[in-house]
Amino acid sequence: xxxxxxxxxxxxxxxxxxxxxxxxxxxxxxxxxxxxxxxxxxxxxxxxxxxxxxxxxxxxxxxxxxxxxxxxxxxxxxxxxxxxxxxxxxxxxxxxxxxxxxxxxxxxxxxxxxxxxxxxxxxxxxxxxxxxxxxxxxxxxxxxxxxxxxxxxxxxxxxxxxxxxxxxxxxxxxxxxxxxxxxxxxxxxxxxxxxxxxxxxxxxxxxxxxxxxxxxxxxxxxxxxxxxxxxxxxxxxxxxxxxxxxxxxxxxxxxxxxxxxxxxxxxxxx
Numbered sequence: 001x002x003x004x005x006x007x008x009x010x011x012x013x014x015x016x017x018x019x020x021x022x023x024x025x026x027x028x029x030x031x032x033x034x035x036x037x038x039x040x041x042x043x044x045x046x047x048x049x050x051x052x053x054x055x056x057x058x059x060x061x062x063x064x065x066x067x068x069x070x071x072x073x074x075x076x077x078x079x080x081x082x083x084x085x086x087x088x089x090x091x092x093x094x095x096x097x098x099x100x101x102x103x104x105x106x107x108x109x110x111x112x113x114x115x116x117x118x119x120x121x122x123x124x125x126x127x128x129x130x131x132x133x134x135x136x137x138x139x140x141x142x143x144x145x146x147x148x149x150x151x152x153x154x155x156x157x158x159x160x161x162x163x164x165x166x167x168x169x170x171x172x173x174x175x176x177x178x179x180x181x182x183x184x185x186x187x188x189x190x191x192x193x194x195x196x197x198x199x200x201x202x203x204x205x206x207x208x209x210x211x212x213x214x215x216x217x218x219x220x221x222x223x224x225x226x227x228x229x230x231x232x233x234x235x236x237x238x239x240x241x242x243x244x245x246x247x248x249x250x251x252x253x254x255x256x257x258x259x260x261x262x263x264x265x266x267x268x269x270x
Contacts, residue, residue: 006084007240008032008077010067010124011094013039016144016193018046019229020091020236025050025060027237029089032080034063059084067094067120077127089140089240090128092121095163099208102158110159117163122170125185129178138182140240143171145187145251156208164189168251175249184248186239191253192226 007024011017012033025031031050035043043062050060061083065072080087095117098109121143132139148157149164167187175185235252238244 004028004030005088006030006032006080006086007089007091008034008063008080008087008128009091009093010034010120011144012046013042016190016229016232017091017093019233020093021046022049022053023230023233023237024089024091024240025054025058027241029240030059030084032061032063032084034065034067034076034094036066037064040064067092067124068115070123073120073123074127077131081131086135087128087131087139088137090124090142091236091240092124092128092141092143094120095144097157097160099156100159101156105159113159113163114166117160118166118170121167125170125174129174129181129183132183133178133181136181139184140244141174141178141183141185142236142239143167143185143187145171145189147189147191147253149187149189149251171251172249179248184239184244186244186247186250186252188232188235188239189251189253190227190232191221193229193232 005028007021007029009017009021009024009031012021013035017033017035021031021033033043033046033050040062043064047060047062051058054060061080063076063079065076067073077087096113098105098113100109125141125143128139128141132141145167146160146164148161149168152158152161168189171185171187178185239247239252
């Protein structure tokens with residue numbers, strides 16, 4: 001994408017979202033970051049990091065909003081455009097991963113997961129597309145899927161898997177719908193990534209089934225290690241770039257494992 005194009009990254013106070021925001025800023029984007037009000041201090045620190053890393057004059061802004069709330073997402077996108085003039089890349093990264101079996105999960109827990117992972121992704125896709133269509137110059141919409149969006153990752157992950165299957169389907173459908181407007185829609189789908197979320201899941205996994213989640217999956221990954229946030233940020237950097245202009249509806253899997261590789265250099269729906 002051209003210099004000073006504007007990117008918005010949700011769930012950017014920490015983990016993958018933070019790494020993606022910093023990488024896109026290094027790539028030349030004006031980067032806006034989002035997270036919940038409870039993460040305001042961390043989010044402000046990310047803005048400071050962006051400005052410190054990219055030098056004087058580079059704009060960045062923090063936007064506190066719950067991605068599962070329609071009006072908050074609509075207002076967030078409008079505020080990004082008001083402050084920076086456009087929205088060219090939307091990275092719908094925000095998500096949660098509870099470690100709970102379906103038989104033990106309450107309806108409220110299910111609804112919260114789907115509200116954040118699925119409804120939140122839908123709202124980000126929707127309002128980004130509305131803005132990009134109005135601008136008339138195309139754009140990039142990028143979602144957070146998972147290897148669990150193609151095949152269940154194991155016990156205690158049923159609801160999370162269902163949410164990522166939904167993100168995968170939504171991404172493919174949105175790619176078809178928004179393609180005529182030169183808007184590409186793709187998703188990154190990592191396995192375990194070294195984050196605070198993974199540490200929490202590992203602790204829960206060790207307690208419930210005796211082994212850490214990430215240790216079980218290492219054996220299925222050819223490179224023999226879990227991913228890093230930098231690995232994922234580098235992938236998102238490519239999806240957001242002009243070089244990815246003929247790829248849409250794709251689910252990019254860093255380090256192919258038993259789930260297979262679905263990254264193809266053409267317009268695909270996988």
